[in-house]
Amino acid sequence: MSSTTLPFSTSHTGLTPPSPADLLDITTLQPHTFVFPQLATNPNIQPRVRLLMFFKRLPHISESKFHTWWETVHADLTVSVPGFRKHVRRYAQLHVTPHWRDVAAGLAGAPPADEGDGIGNGDDVMMRPLGFDACGEMVVDSVEQWQEFASDPEFANKLLLDAANFMLTPIYVFASYENLIVGPAMPESGGRDGLGKEELNEKLEKREEK
Incomplete structure (x- = not known):
């Protein structure tokens, strides 16, 4: 099997999950030939x-008012908490408007699951869009840093x-570490950059020439 071939088809709408017979034994990397050896x-x-916080709007709040309030008033309250500048390295808001909800459904090839959050269990399709209206991203140096920020009295009194x-x-809440594959590391983080565009182009061009 080549390094670019999946063990199942994703060419049709719905992205049907593979059957057990199609799956590889992932206890070993031997069947795979790496195009980028450093990833091995x-x-x-x-x-x-990285902390991601997914949520929905209150039913009586319009989508427009929800997004406007979050990106203005709540954003200002967040960065005004005294502990924010000490503990938080990055804060970003991900807004899901009706347009982007439709985009996600088109990319997934399926609507959200019946559950309100869009999370299915052993579903019959490979991908589904999440059913949330928003996601806030916070990047901190450690879990302890987040706990200190969240214990600031103004975190409860305001946020x-x-x-x-x-x-x-x-x-x-989704808490995770980051394995950076492509792109620069976050400034001043001390992290190592991922693969660069020049390296990607060089490797792939050589591969195409063979």
Whole structure:
């Protein structure tokens, strides 16, 4: 099997998951020939922790008011918490408007799952869009740094109280480390850059010439 061939077809709408007979034995990397050998050894783990918080708007709040409030008032309250500048390295908002909800459904080739959050269990398609209206991203140096930020009195007195005005609970939290494959590391993080565009182009051009 070549390094660019998947063990199942993804060419049709719905991306049907592979059957057990089609799956590789992933206990060994031997069947795979690496185009980029550096990906076969140590992962490029970045020093910082990424936290993603998925949530939906309250039903009585319009989409327009929800997104406007979050990107203005709540954003200002967030960065104004005294502990923010000390503990948070990056804060970004990911807004899911009706347009982007349709884009996600088109890319997945399927609508969200019946559950409100869009998370299926052993579904009959390979991909589904999540059913959330927004996702906040926070990058911190460590879990302890986040805990210190979240324990700031103004975090509860301002952020949590304001969130109750427009966010539907529960808020779903995704905490992870980052393995950077392509692109530069976050400035001042001390992390190692991933593969660069020049390296990608050079390797792939040589491969196409063979």
